[in-house]
Structures are given as C-alpha cells and as structure tokens.
Amino acid sequence: MSLSGATRVAGVVGRPIAHSMSPILHNAWLAAAGIDGVYVPFSTEPGRFTAFAESLRGGSVAGLNVTLPFKGQALALADEATFRATSAQAANVLVFREDGTILADNTDGLGMLGAFAEQAPGFDAAAGPVVILGAGGAARGAAAAFVEAGCPQVRIVNRTLLKAQEIAEPLGAVALSLNEAAAAFEGAVAVVNATSAGLSGSAALDVPLEATPPGAVVMDMVYKPLKTPFLAQAEGLGRRTVDGLAMLIGQAVPSFEYFYGRPPPKDVDVRALAIAALGL
Numbered sequence: 001m002s003l004s005g006a007t008r009v010a011g012v013v014g015r016p017i018a019h020s021m022s023p024i025l026h027n028a029w030l031a032a033a034g035i036d037g038v039y040v041p042f043s044t045e046p047g048r049f050t051a052f053a054e055s056l057r058g059g060s061v062a063g064l065n066v067t068l069p070f071k072g073q074a075l076a077l078a079d080e081a082t083f084r085a086t087s088a089q090a091a092n093v094l095v096f097r098e099d100g101t102i103l104a105d106n107t108d109g110l111g112m113l114g115a116f117a118e119q120a121p122g123f124d125a126a127a128g129p130v131v132i133l134g135a136g137g138a139a140r141g142a143a144a145a146f147v148e149a150g151c152p153q154v155r156i157v158n159r160t161l162l163k164a165q166e167i168a169e170p171l172g173a174v175a176l177s178l179n180e181a182a183a184a185f186e187g188a189v190a191v192v193n194a195t196s197a198g199l200s201g202s203a204a205l206d207v208p209l210e211a212t213p214p215g216a217v218v219m220d221m222v223y224k225p226l227k228t229p230f231l232a233q234a235e236g237l238g239r240r241t242v243d244g245l246a247m248l249i250g251q252a253v254p255s256f257e258y259f260y261g262r263p264p265p266k267d268v269d270v271r272a273l274a275i276a277a278l279g280l
Contacts, residue, residue, distance in 0.1 A: 008037040009060070010259035013052070014067035017043040019224045021245065021274045022065055025252050028273050029264035037062075037260050049073050059098040062259045065252075066092050068196060071106075071137020078104030088144040089170065090137035092251065095258050105258070108138055109145025111251025112192070112219070118250075119242040120217040123190065126150035131188045133181075133207065134195035135163035138221055142192050147171050155184045157207075178207070185211035193220040193230050205230045209237055220244055226280055245274055 012022040018041075026039035042064070044052045049070045054077065056064070066074040071090035075081060078091060079101040085091045091104035116123045130146050132139050135158040146154050154173035157180070158164035164175035176184045185191060191212060197205035209218065209230075218234035223244030231241045249270055256264045264270075 003038060004036055006036055008035070008062050008260060009040065010037070010062045010064065011040040011042050012065040012067060013042040013044065013049070013070060015043050015046060015069065017041045017067070020067065021223065021248060021277060022252060024274055024277050025249060025270045026256055026259075026264075028268050028270050029256055030260070032265045032268045033260075033262070035260055035262075039259075046070075050077055053077055053094060053102070056096050057100045057102065059096050061096055063093065063095040063255070065255050066094060066137075068136060068138070071140070074137075075104050075106075078102045080104070082106070084109060084141075084144065087148070087171070088137075088141040089167065090140040092137065092141065093255050093258055105254075106141045106144070107251040107254045108141030108247070109148070110254060111247040111249070112142055112221075113145055113149060114250035115219065115242050115244075115246035116190070116217065118246055120240045123217050123240075125190070126152065128189035129153040129155055129187055131155045131157060131181075131184050131191045133157050133191070133193045133205065135160065135167055136194065139194035140167050142194050142221075143167055143171055143173055147173065155188070157181050157184050182208045182211045185209070185216075186213075188212055188216055190217045190219065191234075192218075193222065193228075196222065197230070209233050209239070212237075212239060214238060216240075217242060219247075221247060223248055223274075224278055226275065226278060245271060249274075 030037045074091040081104040085104045085106040088106040093105040095103040156164040161177040168175035217240045219242035220228045221244040
C-alpha cells in the first residue's frame with residue numbers, strides 16, 4: 001500500500017475493535033479500484049468517543065463506520081442525519097464534510113436485509129413477527145429496518161426491559177425481558193442476535209430457540225466465529241441461518257461510497273478474504 005499527502009482516510013471505531021473485518025473489506029476494494037485511500041481501525045475510551053469524533057470535523061478523515069458501543073453517541077453529535085439513522089436512533093456511519101459538519105446514517109438495516117435475501121432466499125419480513133435480541137445500536141438499526149420492511153410486529157428482547165422499551169416505543173414495537181424470551185419466539189419468522197454474546201472469548205447466548213417455528217430464520221450479527229454457538233444451535237434445530245459476515249459486507253457497500261465517492265468494485269471476493277482472515 002502506497003500512501004501520499006492526498007490519501008483519503010476513513011476507518012471504523014469501536015471497543016473492542018481488534019476483531020473487525022471492515023479494514024480487510026475496504027482496503028481490498030481500495031486496492032482493486034486503484035483509489036489513493038486507506039481504511040484503518042480506531043479505538044477510544046467510552047467516555048472519550050464524542051471528543052474523538054469532534055476532533056475529526058473538517059474532512060481530514062473522510063468518515064467513520066461506528067460499532068459497539070458508540071452508535072447512539074454517533075447520532076447525537078451529528079449536524080444532519082438520514083431518516084434511517086433517526087428511525088434507528090443510532091448511526092453506524094459518520095461522514096466528515098469539509099465545511100465542518102457531520103452527516104450520520106445507518107446502513108445496518110440495509111446490510112441485514114441484504115444478508116437475509118442472500119442466505120435465506122424467499123424470506124419475507126412481512127410474513128410474521130420478528131424477534132431481536134439486544135438493545136444497542138445494532139438492535140435499533142435492525143428494528144427500524146424490519147418495521148420499514150412491513151413486519152407486523154417487532155419484538156425487542158433484552159435483559160434490561162427499560163432499554164428494550166426505549167427502542168420499541170418510538171417504532172411501535174414490543175419490548176420484553178429476557179425471561180419472556182420463550183413467549184417472544186412463538187410464531188416468529190426470524191430471530192436476530194444483535195448482542196455481542198457469542199463473540200470469540202465471550203459467553204454464548206442462552207435463549208430457547210426451540211420455541212421458534214420450524215420455518216424460522218435465525219441470524220447472528222457476530223461474525224467471529226462465523227458460525228457462532230447460537231447459529232450452531234439453530235442449525236441443530238433445522239432452522240435456516242444467516243451469518244454476520246453477510247451483513248457486514250452489505251452495510252459496508254454504501255459506507256465505502258460515502259467515504260470514497262464511488263461504489264466498491266464488484267469483482268473482489270471480499271467474503272473469501274474475510275473468511276481467510278478469520279482462519280476458516
């Protein structure tokens with residue numbers, strides 16, 4: 001990689017961030033497109049995220065993808081936000097304009113629905129209730145996307161009921177505590193894990209997937225490991241599954257266009273590159 005004074009810089013910020021595959025995707029696209037650009041990982045203390053992002057105003061850095069636990073803070077500091085971001089109450093994309101303003105967007109929902117279309121063909125979000133586990137920024141993006149896709153009922157399940165209610169109420173969704181998960185899964189056409197449970201080195205998610213109907217589709221936003229214990233449990237029950245890597249790639253496409261001014265090249269198998277990096 002050759003860098004110059006004109007190199008366009010973007011990146012991803014989160015905590016933890018070492019597991020992120022985003023730099024592999026974006027840098028592969030940059031190399032294939034011949035763009036003088038680079039995409040790097042950033043990490044900052046939770047209490048310093050706003051100061052970190054504010055320091056990038058003016059466009060010296062083109063933009064950031066934002067991951068756990070900063071998506072809510074990212075939306076709050078933006079001068080302008082898309083409908084997707086305001087509906088999700090969270091942003092996973094910040095664009096730093098040359099005039100000093102910040103635009104926020106949320107492409108998580110696009111990536112998630114694209115992953116369902118790719119790995120669970122025929123899935124119809126409007127066919128029945130959907131369960132989302134978690135109440136962070138990723139859960140917010142997923143809930144907003146399902147509501148927009150015509151899902152008749154979105155059920156937000158979280159250990160802390162109040163946090164689930166904060167997401168559910170603006171969207172007309174239903175909030176439930178984790179001990180109500182079995183009832184939440186009844187009749188669900190999809191279950192999405194939007195928590196970090198199952199991430200390499202973390203505890204597995206313990207929920208009663210057997211309560212889902214046989215035709216349900218189960219997704220885990222975690223992609224390291226690619227097949228999480230949650231997805232393995234779902235496969236053991238005969239459910240179709242969708243992995244987090246497909247979502248990551250799907251949300252990265254519009255992000256790349258924001259940061260570098262053009263769509264990524266289509267002839268790069270970034271999924272294969274990511275899987276190789278994961279050692280699978």
